[in-house]
Amino acid sequence: MLPHLTFVLGGASSGKSAFAEKLVFQSEADRVYIATSQVFDDEMRKKVDAHLTMRGDGWHTIECPLDAVTALHGIKSGEVVLFDCATMWLTNHMLADHNIDAQTDALLSALAACKGRVVMVSNEVGMGIVPDNKLARQFRDAQGKLNQRLAAASDLAVFVVAGLPMTLKGQLP
Amino acid sequence: MLPHLTFVLGGASSGKSAFAEKLVFQSEADRVYIATSQVFDDEMRKKVDAHLTMRGDGWHTIECPLDAVTALHGIKSGEVVLFDCATMWLTNHMLADHNIDAQTDALLSALAACKGRVVMVSNEVGMGIVPDNKLARQFRDAQGKLNQRLAAASDLAVFVVAGLPMTLKGQLP
């Protein structure tokens, strides 16, 4: 059985979302999908559609680019949430020029108080060369700090590489 | 003894090729090197020469930028192949504007049917910041998906970090 908070971290196209879905599917609980993407263009639309097809039926989907706190507040005991993903949530708040520390505090409180269990997906973005532009460097730092906080708050943390899990913390069910 | 398919993944200059060569050297089998590089400039020439020097004698080398299927088909039982690397193979097929899904299907069938054992080297490229240009994003996605498929098909999968192996799947000999 999944613990209260599971953190699934991986690179781009690493299979992290598919792995997180598998974890949720193994659970008996009602499945809720918190979708954080904002679709601006065709490239994004294709990615979102591909994920939708991959997930299949049997999910209650909440579109939630910014206000994850309200969404998590509405989760019932016995539900299990796939939150995909922290990277998009962070991007949306940075684009909206919100205070990231305050938003992260609120997110972590909402995760701790959530009545259901949550599997949170996020991207590792800090293992390339230093980006040229300042915004990219700021995003990289913010994502790294967010990942550290989510990992620290989680009961189970998994690093997905080429579709295969390495356990950072806790134990896979 | 090495299993049928070993997958060695790592970042740039992570020591993944040297690690893969060490695995092949531990085996008693005849060594075949499938070389995927196309040499366009001096920078590439230097890299290829450095790898050649590192490998030393005792290898039968097949230059094979695109048609890995035919090369794998010709491998005999009792031979062990170092395929270096899936990233260059993918790059070459993308530059040639080939259908990557079809090429990957063919590659995986040829790996499964290969009479010898294979150690396949590949690059992790998805743990940096999102690249600015679309081609780089497409390559990153294609490489991530290819790595997932190779890892899934492998009996042993190793993630090399700073020259040191982390086992993702199976057991090191």
Added chain:
Amino acid sequence: MLPHLTFVLGGASSGKSAFAEKLVFQSEADRVYIATSQVFDDEMRKKVDAHLTMRGDGWHTIECPLDAVTALHGIKSGEVVLFDCATMWLTNHMLADHNIDAQTDALLSALAACKGRVVMVSNEVGMGIVPDNKLARQFRDAQGKLNQRLAAASDLAVFVVAGLPMTLKGQLP
């Protein structure tokens, strides 16, 4: 108790420095901090100040952007050094147009001969897409090779992901 040389590798904002500091704090030894940063601008100043605040009191700090060999030579038995970080040290030597192989040989000799114990922090930078510009590619290769040599020389090597350690070699105290 910490061994002679501990290598702590991680991405940007991965929590690698905080993890390395925790390791040093667990030790009873006198703490020395070898600081490699050269402060060129406000962005850098903020990062350096944040690290300074995080470390707190009780450190003897040696500012040492280039000549780590002399600094390590001066370390006494019973001291434990936090060397933060190999990436900045490498950057400084590349900017000064020094011979990196020779500098690395000297650094590794000084680490081996050091009378105290050392915890060396470094960045993983090779898991993104190939950088556009040649200097970035050269830096990426040089950093990868340096990381391999430091990992090979270490008694304990740790890969920090989202603040959590994965042991590459040896055993955490």
